[in-house]
Amino acid sequence: MIKTRFESIGVHLPAKKVSTDDLISQMTNQPEFSLEKITGIKNRLWASEKETSFTMAVDAAKNTLKKSNYKAADLDIIISCSIARFVEKKIMHYEPSMSLMIKRELGADKAICFDVSNACAGMFSGLLILDAMIKSGAVKNGMVVSGEEISCIAETAALEVKDSYDPQFGSLTVGDAGAALILDQSVDDNDVIDRIELLSTSEYSELAIGMPSNESNMFAMYASNSKMHSEERLQIWPNFQSDMLHKMQTSFADEKYDYIVQHQVGMNFIKKILKIGTEKFGTEMPESLAVLDECGNTSSTAHFLVLHDQLEKKKYKPGAKVLFVPAGSGFVTGFVSARITKLAA
């Protein structure tokens, strides 16, 4: 059975940051408590006037190719996975696909290309698809990329939020970034993606809706965070993963994960879901990695900023096994586990 691996990784981190204090100071109705204390977010990455979904995706893709054994012309497929697709500032594209624009910019002449949209689980959805396409033999390698320019919803929230119960309140946590990964066939057990399993529990699909605000003439996110992050909802991940592992005649403890990366929603969220994980799996959680304090929640790119940060700072133990837990509107969750040895930032 063919398995895949992370062959290379690259990111684009905007130089500009907006602190939680700065964002709060711009709010029409400021909260009576410390947002930074609740979320653990001091700063969020923020696209400049020259950075868009497209430029960040292209830059992340180029940075990935620099680390890769493949050239752009070798790529069999490019899957672009961002939520918003700003090709120019304030111009959100539908057609042609952003993946085609990225393909042309990179010179990936033979690559199949399409966009995938699945909220914050976009890159994981791209990975699920690409993993299956490599295993089936449809392609030999491919790139999953996302340029996530989503801070516009934080700007809208700053203008429109009435109080801390406002459905736009959670939008204040987001940041912008690009991330890209190249996958190909694994050649040994030291670099291998063990499992990619996702599920969509559509009963909760209306709990978080991103669409334009007619009032502010920009995208906004309307979410019921208390319902999205209820204990019942957060149990879907451990319930699903423990059932999958049981079927594969293994368990969370037996898998011996070294690290866990949760979605970078906020520190309290991460603490809560790890506590649920400990209870449901009946074992201690592995070391939890995060970058949300300095990056914010960069939605579809969040988990891969964490991985890149660890590799770049040489904190990632070669050969360690990492568990990613996606969480996106839809409601999409699941688990992705990989052993990583040679991957470099």
Add this chain to the structure above:
Amino acid sequence: MAISIKATAVSTDKAISSSVQHAVVAGRSCIERAGITPKDIDLLINVGVYRDDNMLEPAMAALIQKGIGIKGDYVKGQLETAAFSVDLLNGACGLLNALQVADSMLKTKQYKYALIVSGDAHPSNKANADFPYSCVGAAMLLEYSDNDQVGFSNFSFNTSATSEHSVESYIDFTSNDQPARERLTVSVPETYEKELFEFTRTSLGDYLNSLTIDRSNLKLVSSQVHDGFGRQLADSLGLKNDQIIDAYKDFGDAHTSALSLVYHIGSEKQLYNRGDKLLFAAAGAGLSTAFAIYSV
């Protein structure tokens, strides 16, 4: 070993103005026609591009999944209650990308059925003279078959060197012309139809030359870019041309639903018989084309 079509359905009721609703109606009907239930679906891919209210998230597939009633919540201890849904966007070619993806996923994961749905509508959910696509939906149910003689094969995807002659569509937030939830620009260059036809003819010609296949017996299932697009294509490439379905007259450019719609009409007319070879040919923005052979 490939995926084959178990059932198709369309949603063309003019009273429906929502892209999600069109996809839901087509999806439900397709599942019913196949004699299965929504609980049997493991993978849902939505290839519709234009969304109600310009909604960005969740995936429209999640809302469609809920509308159809496919495994809405996970029940502990019951892995069969897990389904995955996702939006795949590539304009008129999206269906063929989704078919290739579904083929890979049904081969490598323990999924039994994949449902590909589509629906397009102007974001205002009102008729709009500047919106060139018809407000319809379609669904195609796929299953995996061990029989080598049936199913989709030979996927091919092609893009032009530049977007010079392409349709471009976007929401312009620098404007304040209409409410942002209802705003959409679809810019169609004058050269679009002619250049798209030429690109399709050329790339399809290369594709057919690369296959050892009798093109005079290939039954065409094509995009409906304009009136007569399929017939012109068949004539220019020597394809079987006595059974061309021209859905444009009745439905206009059904965009992401066009191929499913054409196949559905042909299937209803019993034009496709065991052993037939169908040529699926999609063409749209990019410029992009996508082809596959379907063995009935």
